[in-house]
Amino acid sequence: MADSPIAVQGTSHQVHNPALLHHFAQPEQQRNAASLGMWWFLATEVMFFGGLFCSYLVYRLLYYPEFAACAKTLDWRLGATNTAVLICSSLTVVLAVWAASMARRTLLVVCLIATIILGFVFLGIKGKEYHDKFVEHHVPGPTFSFEKVPIPGHPGEYANPQRAQIYFALYFIMTGLHAIHMIIGIGIFTYLLIMAWKSRYTPKYYTPIEIGGLYWHFVDIIWIYLFPLLYLIDLHK
Amino acid sequence: MAGHATSLKTYFTIWIALLIFTGLTVFAARIDLGVYNAAVALTIASVKATLVALFFMHIRGTSERLTKLVVVSALFFLFLLLGLSMSDYLTRAWH
Amino acid sequence: MSTVKAQVTERTNYLNADYGVRSWLLTTDHKRIALLYLISITFFFFIGGFYALLIRLELLTPAGDLVQADTYNKLFTMHGMVMVFFFLIPSIPAVLGNFLIPMMIGAKDLAFPRINLLSWYLYIIGGALMCHCMLTGGADTGWTFYVPFSAITNTKFVEAGLAIFVAGFSSILTGLNFVVTVHRMRAPGMTWSRLPLFVWAHYATSIIQLLGTPVIAITILLVAAERTLHLGIFDPKLGGDPLLFQHLFWFYSHPAVYIMILPAMGVISEVIACYARKRIFGYSFVAFSSIAIAVFGFLVWAHHMFVAGISLYSALVFSMLSYAVAVPSAVKVFNWTATLYKGSIHYDAPMLYAFGFIGLFTVGGLTGLFLAALGIDVHVTDTYFVVAHFHYIMVGGAVMGYLGGMHFWWPKISGKLYPEGWAKLAALIVFVGFNLTFFPQFILGYLGMPRRYWDYSHMPEFQVLNVASTAGATILGIGYLLPMVYFLWSLRYGDPAPDNPWNAAGLEWKTASPPPTFNFDSDPVVTWEAYNYDEIDAPHIQEAPVGR
Ligand code: HEM
Ligand SMILES: [Cu+2]
Numbered sequence: 001m002a003d004s005p006i007a008v009q010g011t012s013h014q015v016h017n018p019a020l021l022h023h024f025a026q027p028e029q030q031r032n033a034a035s036l037g038m039w040w041f042l043a044t045e046v047m048f049f050g051g052l053f054c055s056y057l058v059y060r061l062l063y064y065p066e067f068a069a070c071a072k073t074l075d076w077r078l079g080a081t082n083t084a085v086l087i088c089s090s091l092t093v094v095l096a097v098w099a100a101s102m103a104r105r106t107l108l109v110v111c112l113i114a115t116i117i118l119g120f121v122f123l124g125i126k127g128k129e130y131h132d133k134f135v136e137h138h139v140p141g142p143t144f145s146f147e148k149v150p151i152p153g154h155p156g157e158y159a160n161p162q163r164a165q166i167y168f169a170l171y172f173i174m175t176g177l178h179a180i181h182m183i184i185g186i187g188i189f190t191y192l193l194i195m196a197w198k199s200r201y202t203p204k205y206y207t208p209i210e211i212g213g214l215y216w217h218f219v220d221i222i223w224i225y226l227f228p229l230l231y232l233i234d235l236h237k
Numbered sequence: 238m239a240g241h242a243t244s245l246k247t248y249f250t251i252w253i254a255l256l257i258f259t260g261l262t263v264f265a266a267r268i269d270l271g272v273y274n275a276a277v278a279l280t281i282a283s284v285k286a287t288l289v290a291l292f293f294m295h296i297r298g299t300s301e302r303l304t305k306l307v308v309v310s311a312l313f314f315l316f317l318l319l320g321l322s323m324s325d326y327l328t329r330a331w332h
Numbered sequence: 333m334s335t336v337k338a339q340v341t342e343r344t345n346y347l348n349a350d351y352g353v354r355s356w357l358l359t360t361d362h363k364r365i366a367l368l369y370l371i372s373i374t375f376f377f378f379i380g381g382f383y384a385l386l387i388r389l390e391l392l393t394p395a396g397d398l399v400q401a402d403t404y405n406k407l408f409t410m411h412g413m414v415m416v417f418f419f420l421i422p423s424i425p426a427v428l429g430n431f432l433i434p435m436m437i438g439a440k441d442l443a444f445p446r447i448n449l450l451s452w453y454l455y456i457i458g459g460a461l462m463c464h465c466m467l468t469g470g471a472d473t474g475w476t477f478y479v480p481f482s483a484i485t486n487t488k489f490v491e492a493g494l495a496i497f498v499a500g501f502s503s504i505l506t507g508l509n510f511v512v513t514v515h516r517m518r519a520p521g522m523t524w525s526r527l528p529l530f531v532w533a534h535y536a537t538s539i540i541q542l543l544g545t546p547v548i549a550i551t552i553l554l555v556a557a558e559r560t561l562h563l564g565i566f567d568p569k570l571g572g573d574p575l576l577f578q579h580l581f582w583f584y585s586h587p588a589v590y591i592m593i594l595p596a597m598g599v600i601s602e603v604i605a606c607y608a609r610k611r612i613f614g615y616s617f618v619a620f621s622s623i624a625i626a627v628f629g630f631l632v633w634a635h636h637m638f639v640a641g642i643s644l645y646s647a648l649v650f651s652m653l654s655y656a657v658a659v660p661s662a663v664k665v666f667n668w669t670a671t672l673y674k675g676s677i678h679y680d681a682p683m684l685y686a687f688g689f690i691g692l693f694t695v696g697g698l699t700g701l702f703l704a705a706l707g708i709d710v711h712v713t714d715t716y717f718v719v720a721h722f723h724y725i726m727v728g729g730a731v732m733g734y735l736g737g738m739h740f741w742w743p744k745i746s747g748k749l750y751p752e753g754w755a756k757l758a759a760l761i762v763f764v765g766f767n768l769t770f771f772p773q774f775i776l777g778y779l780g781m782p783r784r785y786w787d788y789s790h791m792p793e794f795q796v797l798n799v800a801s802t803a804g805a806t807i808l809g810i811g812y813l814l815p816m817v818y819f820l821w822s823l824r825y826g827d828p829a830p831d832n833p834w835n836a837a838g839l840e841w842k843t844a845s846p847p848p849t850f851n852f853d854s855d856p857v858v859t860w861e862a863y864n865y866d867e868i869d870a871p872h873i874q875e876a877p878v879g880r
Pocket of ligand 2: 585586589632633635636
């Protein structure tokens with residue numbers, strides 16, 4: 001943010017607000033632009049994951065029995081724990097935004113740290129799950145093996161390994177892309193933490209926290225859908 | 238910009254609700270609802286997503302109509318992608 | 333607004349405000365970024381054109397004698413990929429849109445200048461990957477890179493896919509910037525009903541870029557995963573469904589054709605209004621038809637898959653929806669024509685391009701309706717009829733619009749006037765060359781010549797029309813080189829341009845040519861309606877009797 005702020009008559013922004021870029025007339029305009037930009041960006045993310053959800057839907061329709069068999073091999077307890085972890089992190093994010101708007105710097109910093117920790121907890125659990133799949137040879141590719149796995153509710157029938165591989169391909173791509181988004185989110189929040197530590201945010205200017213928060217919540221929402229779609233197929237059978 | 242102590246209370250309420258819904262969706266998945274299992278799971282997920290969007294992302298109350306329009310259009314186009322693809326897959330005679 | 337009539341020679345503007353490579357490569361000025369784009373897309377236009385030349389040369393004779401079959405596959409693949417993703421999609425938005433949108437709405441810059449620069453760098457990275465792909469042998473999948481072939485071909489598809497992936501994000505960022513800019517950066521008084529139609533068209537385009545492009549990105553990722561790990565997502569041998577790829581691909585790529593044509597429509601609206609000296613007939617219809625095109629454009633994609641094995645019911649639905657998308661396009665054509673009615677028409681070079689656009693786009697659009705009819709499509713799909721259809725729109729329409737716009741705004745961009753006589757001549761050559769190239773292809777396709785064949789020696793009767801097409805392509809090539817030459821010439825020898833050489837409406841004409849770095853000397857306030865040509869021309873009518 002190298003550009004020097006220009007004086008704007010009639011608005012309440014302070015001199016120490018270095019974030020007003022030259023081409024905006026007022027801080028509100030800049031804030032609204034940033035927030036709208038983030039919302040549109042999230043819309044593109046919806047479509048990005050949308051292509052995956054579409055593929056998922058197609059193959060779930062075509063190969064439902066295999067999808068159920070594969071989902072059974074995941075540990076829903078870990079999935080549910082991770083859902084809870086992300087929900088907690090969403091709470092800490094929204095508290096961070098609140099703290100910033102209330103000029104509560106300590107609370108802000110604590111919430112940001114908590115968010116980052118929860119992000120790492122999520123990734124750790126995800127890593128454990130990936131590790132299990134790796135050991136079980138459920139990772140698609142040359143080593144993939146899915147022999148004699150029963151189809152839930154159909155005694156004596158076994159899943160077709162090729163179709164099962166499609167499930168796991170989608171599983172790894174969807175959760176993998178989600179995890180990449182988590183990593184990016186942790187990066188963003190680390191940046192926010194540093195800036196908050198340096199007291200860069202005031203109740204008049206905390207747009208980065210707000211839009212970083214939007215991103216984090218969105219990644220949470222994706223997981224809210226991934227969890228039932230990937231883990232909870234025919235659990236009762 | 239969100240309000241004051243009341244909003245804090247809201248945040249915690251929503252947080253509890255989200256956790257309860259997570260438990261609920263696991264619970265619902267473990268009982269046999271026939272074809273409705275998937276519907277229930279997706280409904281709960283959508284309720285949770287809506288709660289996050291409305292209260293944590295502040296669509297409710299503080300944001301302008303334009304934000305809602307962006308959200309609605311993203312969902313609309315997602316629906317087009319899924320829906321029109323399904324118009325093919327669900328009406329194929331040969332699979 | 334300062335309307336200093338006298339031409340002060342040493343006025344600082346965005347071009348001479350700063351010198352040196354750094355001041356260009358690290359610029360955040362939307363006008364400079366537009367010029368960076370102009371240079372880059374021109375480069376790719378010539379590469380794409382070079383491939384086209386080789387294709388046409390091969391088809392001069394029925395025998396496959398100039399190149400091998402494999403080489404020919406690479407030629408049309410690289411031609412399509414370069415032209416679509418590296419020329420046409422960025423062309424008008426990234427050059428003219430970038431340059432003009434902030435000025436047209438009275439802003440100092442786009443909402444996110446650094447993201448704007450980032451999008452150019454992404455384009456360049458994508459372009460470099462594309463060049464790498466071409467230099468190491470190229471891909472042979474066709475620009476549509478259908479699976480399962482693209483998942484197994486041992487040509488350089490990975491590079492090409494990655495290039496398109498990266499360029500896609502460049503396109504997304506441009507769209508993001510435009511949408512936010514139009515919402516947030518309008519000058520006081522610049523209401524939505526006063527926005528130039530060029531801005532409306534770009535707004536609609538940006539929505540497509542934002543909501544369509546991510547889908548092609550994920551599709552490319554899936555193909556890449558399929559290629560490296562043989563997952564079976566798209567491979568029928570492994571239980572996958574290749575049609576899923578086609579659904580995802582065309583979900584983006586049909587709307588993408590509107591990314592290419594909508595901005596051109598925006599240009600045409602500006603040009604027609606100026607040279608007919610009239611407000612566009614039915615302004616709000618034209619504005620909303622852009623939005624309608626953006627939305628309907630997402631409803632028709634499977635018309636590219638009629639014979640690919642989709643369900644017949646689905647095909648019927650998509651056929652009918654394809655007719656619907658023609659309606660807003662037709663609304664535009666009718667409104668432009670109605671604008672001309674009783675206008676005082678000036679046949680300047682940009683207007684000639686606009687006329688060319690209207691005619692050629694209409695032919696392209698109407699043949700699109702032929703193709704959208706299930707029965708006819710079965711006959712002509714995968715023939716030269718399809719090739720002619722989309723070239724009438726993408727070259728006859730979009731490139732005409734691009735050139736028309738480049739002429740119209742060249743004085744603003746460069747501060748120099750181009751030679752009018754040459755420009756008219758070039759417009760004529762382009763029009764004639766274009767029709768000679770592509771009209772025969774309609775007939776060829778109708779008679780049954782398949783597309784993407786390199787050897788047609790078993791049907792030598794097609795040679796006459798192919799020779800005509802190649803001859804036309806040569807003329808067309810000259811028509812494209814000419815503007816290149818006289819634009820460059822004008823930089824040095826052209827007359828300095830006044831601020832508003834065409835007496836045009838619009839904020840961009842109320843600032844200097846070339847504009848200063850932040851576009852306006854003082855912040856503009858808009859108090860007039862769009863295309864107020866009656867007001868602009870009124871004083872002259874009143875002055876005339878006084879002089880007599
Ligand atoms: C007026 C509305 C339009 C309709 C109803 C329409 C219809 C069609 C149909 C049905 C096809 C598929 C033909 C086949 O493969 O058998 C097609 C192909 C194509 N159209 Fe259009 N079209 C329209 C406008 C456009 C526009 C505006 C553009 C570009 C700017 C465009 C570009 C293309 C391209 C690139 C292809 C061929 C893709 C390929 O297979 O390589 N069309 N069109
Ligand atoms: Cu199409």
